[in-house]
Amino acid sequence: MSRASWYRIVLLAAFLAVLELCCRLGLIDRSAVIPPTEMIAGARDALSVAATRHGILLTLESVFASIVLSVTAGIATGLALHRLPRVHRALDPFLASYYAVPTFIFYPVFIVLFGLNRWPLVAIGFVFSVVAVVINTLDGLSRVPRALVRTALALRLSRAQTIIYVTFPAAMPWLLTGVKLAIAYSFIGVIAGEFVLSNEGLGHIIAFAYNSFENPTMYGLILVLFVIVGGINMAIWSQERRIYERRGGR
Amino acid sequence: MSGAADVKSLPSPRLKRRGGFGDKLDVAIVILCALALWQFGALTIGSDVLSSPALALKKLYTVVTDPDFAGHLWETGRAFGTALVLALFGGLILGILLGIHRFSGEVAEPILSALYAIPKVTLYPVILLLFGLGISAKIAFGVIHGIIPVTLFTMNAVRNIRSVYFRTARSLRLTFPQLVWTIVLPATLPEIVSGFRLGFALTLLGTLIGEMFASQRGIGYMLIKAMETNDVDMLMALSVLLTVFATVASAGLLYLDRRLHAPS
Numbered sequence: 052m053s054r055a056s057w058y059r060i061v062l063l064a065a066f067l068a069v070l071e072l073c074c075r076l077g078l079i080d081r082s083a084v085i086p087p088t089e090m091i092a093g094a095r096d097a098l099s100v101a102a103t104r105h106g107i108l109l110t111l112e113s114v115f116a117s118i119v120l121s122v123t124a125g126i127a128t129g130l131a132l133h134r135l136p137r138v139h140r141a142l143d144p145f146l147a148s149y150y151a152v153p154t155f156i157f158y159p160v161f162i163v164l165f166g167l168n169r170w171p172l173v174a175i176g177f178v179f180s181v182v183a184v185v186i187n188t189l190d191g192l193s194r195v196p197r198a199l200v201r202t203a204l205a206l207r208l209s210r211a212q213t214i215i216y217v218t219f220p221a222a223m224p225w226l227l228t229g230v231k232l233a234i235a236y237s238f239i240g241v242i243a244g245e246f247v248l249s250n251e252g253l254g255h256i257i258a259f260a261y262n263s264f265e266n267p268t269m270y271g272l273i274l275v276l277f278v279i280v281g282g283i284n285m286a287i288w289s290q291e292r293r294i295y296e297r298r299g300g301r
Numbered sequence: 302m303s304g305a306a307d308v309k310s311l312p313s314p315r316l317k318r319r320g321g322f323g324d325k326l327d328v329a330i331v332i333l334c335a336l337a338l339w340q341f342g343a344l345t346i347g348s349d350v351l352s353s354p355a356l357a358l359k360k361l362y363t364v365v366t367d368p369d370f371a372g373h374l375w376e377t378g379r380a381f382g383t384a385l386v387l388a389l390f391g392g393l394i395l396g397i398l399l400g401i402h403r404f405s406g407e408v409a410e411p412i413l414s415a416l417y418a419i420p421k422v423t424l425y426p427v428i429l430l431l432f433g434l435g436i437s438a439k440i441a442f443g444v445i446h447g448i449i450p451v452t453l454f455t456m457n458a459v460r461n462i463r464s465v466y467f468r469t470a471r472s473l474r475l476t477f478p479q480l481v482w483t484i485v486l487p488a489t490l491p492e493i494v495s496g497f498r499l500g501f502a503l504t505l506l507g508t509l510i511g512e513m514f515a516s517q518r519g520i521g522y523m524l525i526k527a528m529e530t531n532d533v534d535m536l537m538a539l540s541v542l543l544t545v546f547a548t549v550a551s552a553g554l555l556y557l558d559r560r561l562h563a564p565s
């Protein structure tokens with residue numbers, strides 16, 4: 052493991068230790084934040100309930116559906132827009148300001164469209180994450196070195212071959228950033244939707260625990276969520292490093 | 302974030318700025334297409350679910366002329382303004398420090414991107430318990446959404462400054478503030494503006510989400526009330542208002558961005 056990783060672990064451990072100490076000494080009100088050890092105990096207790104595990108599974112399912120949909124649709128849209136530079140330029144300011152509109156306010160509309168099931172939540176995750184994939188795909192495509200494109204032309208590759216053998220590998224770091232954001236935003240969208248409006252899933256369970264003052268359950272489940280999202284993020288991050296190293300370092 | 306900046310990159314030649322009338326026409330066409338799509342959607346699924354553009358605009362007019370509206374707007378504006386200043390400058394300072402001191406940047410980057418990825422809505426109970434109901438909770442919500450992207454953008458930009466600049470600074474014996482002011486800021490200005498664009502949008506989103514949960518006033522509160530009472534006209538009117546505001550601000554920053562990125 053690298054020196055930076057060790058520092059990171061020490062830093063996180065120190066943060067947890069300080070938090071634990073502050074809570075135990077009463078510097079932080081216990082009704083606000085509970086010590087990390089109690090959060091872990093709360094997570095264990097919460098996970099032993101079958102209904103909670105079922106809720107987490109439901110959330111993960113919806114998030115997964117949203118990721119798959121937004122990555123495929125986002126990359127396809129990015130490829131199409133790249134071929135239509137005029138449309139791309141006209142859309143640019145809208146793409147950038149897209150994230151200022153809280154998309155989950157359209158939940159009622161989605162419920163009417165898809166019915167009272169998990170699909171409205173998938174739709175929220177999708178509309179929240181697809182634009183990030185489009186933006187990053189476009190970014191990556193515009194940075195494919197022109198020499199590579201000309202080589203593909205010289206070798207008379209078909210359009211599909213060019214995309215598979217030249218464009219995608221060359222734009223890979225940006226495509227991966229898009230995938231990473233799709234994962235993050237799908238989680239945010241689905242859980243925010245559950246938080247506000249659903250009656251099942253991880254987001255709902257956390258909101259319910261908050262409303263009934265069950266701090267150990269609430270913090271325990273927030274911790275579970277952070278571990279899931281953080282774990283996925285770290286896994287992609289190390290994969291990304293490997294790609295960068297193969298390309299001759301960052 | 303947008304890593305791998307040292308993979309040799311060339312902007313696509315086809316995407317050269319043309320500027321002028323043609324661009325404005327294209328943007329107008331995009332807006333018209335969006336309105337047409339919206340109208341079509343309203344007609345197919347019924348205006349009690351998705352109100353038509355005309356209805357939403359009429360509602361927007363009544364909302365904006367309502368005497369209560371100024372109070373809501375002021376409340377949101379105050380929270381958003383404070384959060385924006387804190388997020389942009391906090392992110393800028395953090396990003397510059399982490400970018401110059403490479404090792405701490407390396408330690409912090411995965412932590413920051415993990416923090417960026419977690420659904421911050423779930424932190425709302427914690428923020429409320431720490432800050433209480435009111436404006437400080439809203440500001441905190443805006444800041445935690447906006448500060449991380451600005452930090453990551455700035456840090457990556459500072460890292461990519463050519464090392465000869467830093468060596469020059471050392472041989473000129475610049476002090477740290479001089480180094481930041483005369484070398485780091487000018488060299489990274491375009492990327493900083495790109496980061497500000499994202500930070501602006503996300504801070505607005507964070508402030509609105511904060512208001513939805515932690516407030517009895519402001520645009521976010523109006524949104525959640527409209528959502529609870531299923532007031533579709535109001536929802537669409539407020540969405541139009543927010544979209545226009547965010548798009549105008551973003552277009553302004555984009556203009557600045559293109560000016561700065563353009564080779565001089």
